[in-house]
Amino acid sequence: MSVTEMFSYIQGFLSADQDVREDIRKVVQNLEQTAREILTVLQSVHQPSGFKEKGQLCSLAGKHFTASVECTGGEESFEIESEFHEHWRFVLQRLAFLAAFAVYLESENLVTREEVAQILGIEVVREKGFHLDIExxxxxxxxxxxxxxxxxxxxxxxxxxxxxxxxxxxxxxxxxxxxxxxxxxxxxxxxxxxxxxxxxxxxxxxxxxxxxxxxxxxxxxxx
Structure with a gap:
């Protein structure tokens, strides 16, 4: 393999890597917007009359969580390497918080990791790509x-x-x-x-x- 061929080969890997990063960036941006919308809804519970409306608030938040599932496009169509985990770590922490808070408001119980992953439409297994890490x-x-x-x-x-x-x-x-x-x-x-x-x-x-x-x-x- 000549030097030119070798670097052309390397460029192919770099381009593929950049494509994956761009896909992740778009998904993360959508998830961040969804997280802001959910937070806006659930923050109303802190108002004097907010808790009396917790059922309606959690129901509305649930619709936004459904939108987060649509953002990921389903795990089957968004399989990526776990090495890109840092790109979505922060937004998933926020979404895990929001899911846990919504579940608490409804039942006063602690949500499980598996339940959060189900709410968000992602996996818990690292090897499957877009997943909810235990940490x-x-x-x-x-x-x-x-x-x-x-x-x-x-x-x-x-x-x-x-x-x-x-x-x-x-x-x-x-x-x-x-x-x-x-x-x-x-x-x-x-x-x-x-x-x-x-x-x-x-x-x-x-x-x-x-x-x-x-x-x-x-x-x-x-x-």
């Missing part, structure tokens, strides 16, 4: 914890005094779960370190309710 899922869950600490404060403002107690129980369980993990990923570890501040913030809300005699869950569960 990205955990990062999304930790972002949700911060959002719930904010919700605990706003619930009190809205006169819902039982919700912060339930959020506190949920976050404490979440914290206990993360303590079982041996986290070596530096970004994820730093994000997890922030969970203790969310726990403290919610505990302060619950304590304030307690000394004011308001920390009693209603018999109906405050739903």
């Amino acid at each position: 990205d899922f955990l990062a999304g869950v930790l972002i949700m914890a911060s959002e719930l600490s904010r919700l605990a404060v706003n619930s009190v403002t809205a006169g819902d005094y039982s919700r912060p107690l339930r959020i506190s129980n949920f976050i404490n369980e979440l914290d206990s779960g993360f303590r079982l993990l041996n986290l070596k990923n530096d970004p994820l570890r730093k994000r997890y370190d922030g969970l203790k501040y969310d726990v403290k913030k919610i505990e302060e809300v619950v304590y304030d309710l307690s000394i004011r005699g308001l920390a009693k869950e209603s018999e109906s569960g405050g739903n």
